[in-house]
Amino acid sequence: MTLFPSSTQEIPTVGDVPRHIAIIMDGNGRWAKKRFMPRVAGHKRGVETVREIIKACVQRGVSYLTLFAFSSENWRRPQEEVSFLMQLFLRALEDEVVKLHENRIRFRVIGDLSRFDPQIVALIKRSEALTAGNSALTLTIAANYGGRWDILQAMERMLAANPDKRGSFTEADLAHHLALNYGPEPDLFIRTGGEQRISNFLLWQLAYSEFYFTDTLWPEFDAAALDQAIASYQQRERRFGRTSEQLQADGMPARPEDQARSSSAASENA
Numbered sequence: 434m435t436l437f438p439s440s441t442q443e444i445p446t447v448g449d450v451p452r453h454i455a456i457i458m459d460g461n462g463r464w465a466k467k468r469f470m471p472r473v474a475g476h477k478r479g480v481e482t483v484r485e486i487i488k489a490c491v492q493r494g495v496s497y498l499t500l501f502a503f504s505s506e507n508w509r510r511p512q513e514e515v516s517f518l519m520q521l522f523l524r525a526l527e528d529e530v531v532k533l534h535e536n537r538i539r540f541r542v543i544g545d546l547s548r549f550d551p552q553i554v555a556l557i558k559r560s561e562a563l564t565a566g567n568s569a570l571t572l573t574i575a576a577n578y579g580g581r582w583d584i585l586q587a588m589e590r591m592l593a594a595n596p597d598k599r600g601s602f603t604e605a606d607l608a609h610h611l612a613l614n615y616g617p618e619p620d621l622f623i624r625t626g627g628e629q630r631i632s633n634f635l636l637w638q639l640a641y642s643e644f645y646f647t648d649t650l651w652p653e654f655d656a657a658a659l660d661q662a663i664a665s666y667q668q669r670e671r672r673f674g675r676t677s678e679q680l681q682a683d684g685m686p687a688r689p690e691d692q693a694r695s696s697s698a699a700s701e702n703a
């Protein structure tokens with residue numbers, strides 16, 4: 434079974450700081466183009482943002498950070514850009530994993546690794562093993578990841594694990610085989626770069642995540658921008674299918690704007 438309850442099976446406890454943030458890091462190419470630089474310069478600059486955001490998440494007490502680095506559809510890009518991204522990933526792994534370990538960060542990769550260079554796969558496995566016992570933050574890089582790939586591979590693994598069980602699977606049976614089965618569902622989903630779409634990211638796990646879209650391009654996204662996203666998250670009322678009145682009856686605080694509205698209504702009535 435998964436360690437964490439599913440948002441559709443039971444109502445999760447919600448804290449002020451999102452326990453899990455998932456980010457589509459978009460806009461590197463446009464950032465570079467604006468500066469008359471090649472697209473790949475934007476990817477290089479984007480790695481610096483990754484460092485800053487990891488640090489900020491540790492400082493703010495976020496437990497899981499999942500970053501979409503390369504989608505199953507990104508192979509459709511020009512071959513030189515794909516090779517550059519692979520090289521950048523390899524170099525970042527070589528340079529950063531020891532630092533991640535020193536900062537007690539657990540490192541994981543989700544995605545179909547079968548298309549990756551064996552050298553990268555070996556390094557990923559070593560890095561995951563080295564950092565497996567760390568608990569300051571679980572950093573997951575989604576590489577050659579697609580939400581549909583994930584659901585399909587989970588189905589295959591679930592059926593292989595239960596060859597005789599037919600027709601009576603539960604959500605939990607499937608969730609147990611999803612690539613991100615070691616973490617809770619994202620509380621907060623952020624996409625930089627202005628597009629408002631999921632682009633085949635965590636289709637299953639985003640069922641009840643709060644969505645935050647910003648026009649800021651990924652290379653310009655920083656700790657202050659992350660704080661704005663978290664502040665927006667803190668304004669949301671996560672109902673998980675219930676009514677607002679039910680939440681308040683359970684002792685959940687009303688959202689600040691609702692409080693303001695009801696106190697101004699009270700003063701109007703006075």
Ligand code: IPE
Binds near residue numbers: 626
């Ligand atoms: C996101 O930036 C990085 C990857 C998809 C690898 P893009 O490269 O998609 O940048 P834009 O969207 O073209 O600006």
Ligand code: IPE
Binds near residue numbers: 501503
């Ligand atoms: C999504 O960005 C994938 C990553 C950030 C890795 P894309 O730039 O590939 O998404 P689309 O093509 O605009 O939807």
Ligand code: MG
Binds near residue numbers: 459460461626
């Ligand atoms: Mg893009």
